[in-house]
Amino acid sequence: xxxxxxxxxxxxxxxxxxxxxxxxxxxxxxxxxxxxxxxxxxxxxxxxxxxxxxxxxxxxxxxxxxxxxxxxxxxxxxxxxxxxxxxxxxxxxxxxxxxxxxxxxxxxxxxxxxxxxxxxxxxxxxxxxxxxxxxxxxxxxxxxxxxxxxxxxxxxxxxxxxxxxxxxxxxxxxxxxxxxxxxxxxxxxxxxxxxxxxxxxxxxxxxxxxxxxxxxxxxxxxxxxxxxxxxxxxxxxxxxxxxxxxxxxxxxxxxxxxxxxxxxxxxxxxxxxxxxxxxxxxxxxxxxxxxxxxxxxxxxxxxxxxxxxxxxxxxxxxxxxxxxxxxxxxxxxxxxxxxxxxxxxxxxxxxxxxxxxxxxxxxxxxxxxxxxxxxxxxx
Amino acid sequence: xxxxxxxxxxxxxxxxxxxxxxxxxxxxxxxxxxxxxxxxxxxxxxxxxxxxxxxxxxxxxxxxxxxxxxxxxxxxxxxxxxxxxxxxxxxxxxxxxxxxxxxxxxxxxxxxxxxxxxxxxxxxxxxxxxxxxxxxxxxxxxxxxxxxxxxxxxxxxxxxxxxxxxxxxxxxxxxxxxxxxxxxxxxxxxxxxxxxxxxxxxxxxxxxxxxxxxxxxxxxxxxxxxxxxxxxxxxxxxxxxxxxxxxxxxxxxxxxxxxxxxxxxxxxxxxxxxxxxxxxxxxxxxxxxxxxxxxxxxxxxxxxxxxxxxxxxxxxxxxxxxxxxxxxxxxxxxxxxxxxxxxxxxxxxxxxxxxxxxxxxxxxxxxxxxxxxxxxxxx
Numbered sequence: 001x002x003x004x005x006x007x008x009x010x011x012x013x014x015x016x017x018x019x020x021x022x023x024x025x026x027x028x029x030x031x032x033x034x035x036x037x038x039x040x041x042x043x044x045x046x047x048x049x050x051x052x053x054x055x056x057x058x059x060x061x062x063x064x065x066x067x068x069x070x071x072x073x074x075x076x077x078x079x080x081x082x083x084x085x086x087x088x089x090x091x092x093x094x095x096x097x098x099x100x101x102x103x104x105x106x107x108x109x110x111x112x113x114x115x116x117x118x119x120x121x122x123x124x125x126x127x128x129x130x131x132x133x134x135x136x137x138x139x140x141x142x143x144x145x146x147x148x149x150x151x152x153x154x155x156x157x158x159x160x161x162x163x164x165x166x167x168x169x170x171x172x173x174x175x176x177x178x179x180x181x182x183x184x185x186x187x188x189x190x191x192x193x194x195x196x197x198x199x200x201x202x203x204x205x206x207x208x209x210x211x212x213x214x215x216x217x218x219x220x221x222x223x224x225x226x227x228x229x230x231x232x233x234x235x236x237x238x239x240x241x242x243x244x245x246x247x248x249x250x251x252x253x254x255x256x257x258x259x260x261x262x263x264x265x266x267x268x269x270x271x272x273x274x275x276x277x278x279x280x281x282x283x284x285x286x287x288x289x290x291x292x293x294x295x296x297x298x299x300x301x302x303x304x305x306x307x308x309x310x311x312x313x314x315x316x317x318x319x320x321x322x323x324x325x326x327x328x329x330x331x332x333x334x335x336x337x338x339x340x341x342x343x344x345x346x347x348x349x350x351x352x353x354x355x356x357x358x359x360x361x362x363x364x365x366x367x368x369x370x371x372x373x374x375x376x377x378x379x
Numbered sequence: 380x381x382x383x384x385x386x387x388x389x390x391x392x393x394x395x396x397x398x399x400x401x402x403x404x405x406x407x408x409x410x411x412x413x414x415x416x417x418x419x420x421x422x423x424x425x426x427x428x429x430x431x432x433x434x435x436x437x438x439x440x441x442x443x444x445x446x447x448x449x450x451x452x453x454x455x456x457x458x459x460x461x462x463x464x465x466x467x468x469x470x471x472x473x474x475x476x477x478x479x480x481x482x483x484x485x486x487x488x489x490x491x492x493x494x495x496x497x498x499x500x501x502x503x504x505x506x507x508x509x510x511x512x513x514x515x516x517x518x519x520x521x522x523x524x525x526x527x528x529x530x531x532x533x534x535x536x537x538x539x540x541x542x543x544x545x546x547x548x549x550x551x552x553x554x555x556x557x558x559x560x561x562x563x564x565x566x567x568x569x570x571x572x573x574x575x576x577x578x579x580x581x582x583x584x585x586x587x588x589x590x591x592x593x594x595x596x597x598x599x600x601x602x603x604x605x606x607x608x609x610x611x612x613x614x615x616x617x618x619x620x621x622x623x624x625x626x627x628x629x630x631x632x633x634x635x636x637x638x639x640x641x642x643x644x645x646x647x648x649x650x651x652x653x654x655x656x657x658x659x660x661x662x663x664x665x666x667x668x669x670x671x672x673x674x675x676x677x678x679x680x681x682x683x684x685x686x687x688x689x690x691x692x693x694x695x696x697x698x699x700x701x702x703x704x705x706x707x708x709x710x711x712x713x714x715x716x717x718x719x720x721x722x723x724x725x726x727x728x729x730x731x732x733x734x735x736x737x738x739x740x741x742x743x744x745x746x747x748x749x750x751x752x753x754x755x756x757x758x
Contacts, residue, residue: 009469085640090388112701141641261464262520322491341740
């Protein structure tokens with residue numbers, strides 16, 4: 001017998017499976033249309049099940065930000081990008097313990113990190129592809145383009161078994177609405193063209209130019225030379241993504257189901273989703289609050305404690321009662337998923353399935369090593 | 380052989396065991412000195428190990444905010460307060476499945492929630508103590524005091540097997556420095572006195588008046604009538620607690636160990652602790668940023684992404700190198716603990732132990748029912 005949503009204990013993250021499928025299909029179609037390699041970032045879903053759906057729709061590989069994400073995803077994919085600086089002996093060790101069947105690419109932005117990476121790869125007898133990470137305006141990580149990027153590519157090139165494979169950038173500074181991204185896209189195109197020319201002059205033609213993110217996902221094909229995109233958020237979407245027009249409100253696939261637990265203080269209703277469910281992430285679009293109701297976007301969560309969210313009722317005639325259920329669209333879905341161990345998949349008002357958030361957390365995974373000695377272990 | 384901190388993969392939450400012991404001892408001594416029943420809130424640590432340390436130091440019971448916290452804590456404690464509105468059938472079911480050996484107290488702030496709670500208690504054949512939750516200024520949950528609190532107490536009283544046990548309040552609106560809390564404490568004292576009088580007049584003398592929180596922990600004895608306190612954060616403390624003077628900087632027991640992964644952008648250093656490690660919680664004290672260095676509090680995290688924290692180097696001569704380790708004091712430790720599955724206990728620079736964050740997440744726990752039928756299950 002199907003389980004009705006009403007019977008679930010709250011707060012619980014629920015995913016509308018039809019919307020999820022639509023989102024997966026739409027991005028796959030975009031990548032195909034523009035001949036872009038789609039290498040989705042798994043940070044949003046941290047789930048092998050959704051990763052498999054992405055691969056079945058033509059994704060060439062996956063992008064990961066943590067060693068645990070790499071380990072978990074190695075069970076379903078043999079082409080993984082570690083889009084994070086490979087710094088620290090413990091991190092390098094875990095990287096190199098990935099199954100040898102995995103083709104591993106690592107992004108680097110410092111010459112200092114290269115000798116240790118090369119030594120670890122050597123010891124593990126594995127080739128490692130390297131993207132040079134460039135900063136095109138976000139000012140987080142990444143060398144500033146032009147000469148220092150070329151110098152870094154050359155350093156990679158001289159550190160076998162590392163192989164210079166291309167450049168990567170994360171345009172996280174572009175936060176405007178999709179229709180207003182023209183200037184930003186033009187600037188990126190200029191930066192990428194300059195960099196390409198310099199690399200060609202240096203005899204270091206990049207095989208891959210990897211860009212993209214969900215906010216810029218639908219216009220990245222306007223940057224000539226980009227061959228690969230790494231969107232993450234698009235599978236579930238969120239209030240920010242809808243707010244900048246990179247998806248429709250109806251494409252928000254993940255909501256947090258919550259219960260009204262108190263109406264004792266006039267003018268507000270308190271739900272059982274606070275920072276430990278919704279996270280305290282700013283809306284990076286017009287508007288305010290921490291989340292809003294799926295079916296009443298004008299009702300927003302204006303205050304939160306760890307397990308309480310306060311709905312402001314001043315812009316609505318709706319008067320909820322204790323026990324009512326609501327579905328909340330969070331500002332930033334990636335942090336919401338991180339709070340939970342399991343996601344519930346729904347169709348209409350019924351639970352159809354659920355899946356674990358396998359790659360959340362940091363713990364090491366006991367990998368099935370395809371290159372491990374078979375038979376009993378030596379004592 | 381002891382493991383040195385340097386060998387840990389980052390980001391990782393580490394707890395200085397000497398500081399933890401000091402914090403546990405100090406709060407226990409305060410409660411003893413002022414004859415207050417200490418019922419610590421487990422939301423901060425979500426760990427049976429630390430709960431056991433609290434109980435060994437004289438805590439009369441524990442306070443929980445989620446059903447999972449109750450289930451996990453029922454393994455080490457038989458006196459649990461559910462300081463959360465008991466709304467929703469699924470939540471009530473889990474509440475009533477707690478081992479019958481647990482003396483359960485529930486906080487309520489609405490008459491609507493009482494019939495269902497009483498019915499569930501009846502079906503489970505268990506007595507349930509009830510605190511009436513009053514709002515003394517936080518404006519989150521809780522009835523406004525005086526007449527409506529008395530009415531609610533009377534409703535509880537007429538719904539056996541519920542037993543009116545007392546009143547509870549959470550003074551989360553008091554955020555001033557400890558030395559400036561005089562007026563707020565005076566106002567609380569006035570409110571509590573009025574309420575006590577009304578309840579006495581109604582023949583509903585409260586056995587317990589439960590208040591407190593870490594920010595107000597050291598002055599709650601100045602509110603006459605308060606018999607119980609529920610601080611949580613004090614075990615680990617954080618940047619906000621130190622900022623308002625409710626602990627010393629040296630009492631911050633939990634830090635996030637992180638690694639400098641990039642210095643590519645001038646004027647800053649990027650560490651591998653972002654919102655998925657530090658959480659994006661405001662500093663509720665003077666200052667800015669999301670966290671600061673334990674040994675250089677003037678260096679703060681000014682920007683974050685999911686796995687990146689940006690240290691602003693403009694107020695320091697310190698020039699970190701890629702690979703350097705730092706220890707970060709977060710603004711709000713409770714949300715940090717929620718991001719991780721395991722906490723590492725250190726003494727000096729060496730790892731001494733670790734413990735799981737057992738009560739994080741929402742999943743149901745398979746309880747050892749002391750009232751379950753013994754022997755093989757019926758088929």
